[in-house]
Amino acid sequence: MIxxxxxxxxxxxxxxxxxxxxxxFEDSVEGRKHLIMLRHSxxxxxxAYYGRMLxxxxxxxxxxxxxxxxxxxxxxxxxxx
Numbered sequence: 001m002i003x004x005x006x007x008x009x010x011x012x013x014x015x016x017x018x019x020x021x022x023x024x025f026e027d028s029v030e031g032r033k034h035l036i037m038l039r040h041s042x043x044x045x046x047x048a049y050y051g052r053m054l055x056x057x058x059x060x061x062x063x064x065x066x067x068x069x070x071x072x073x074x075x076x077x078x079x080x081x
Contacts, residue, residue, distance in 0.1 A: 023050065037076045044072045051075040 023040040038050045047070045054077045058064045066077040 022046075032080045033078065034081060035076060035078050037074060039074045041073055044070070047071060047073070047075045051077075 022042065023038045026037040026039065028035045028037075036054065038047075038054075040046060040050070051068055051070045054066065054068065054075065058066045058077060058079065064079050064081070066079045068078075069076045
């Protein structure tokens with residue numbers, strides 16, 4: 001089962017995306033595997049910024065290890081719960 005959401009999520013990034021309109025937020029779940037994707041058109045530097053935000057939230061705040069991918073128009077985080 002895959003769940004998708006843009007700007008509507010229990011994750012705070014969804015609310016942030018809704019109010020700032022700087023990126024599209026998408027999350028999907030398949031069993032224990034989760035994928036969070038932030039899509040935008042702001043370039044690689046913003047992807048690095050958003051990637052760091054995901055790292056701080058998950059690894060430092062929640063202590064959940066993530067596998068991250070950063071590109072010029074998106075960044076993502078994969079993790080298992």
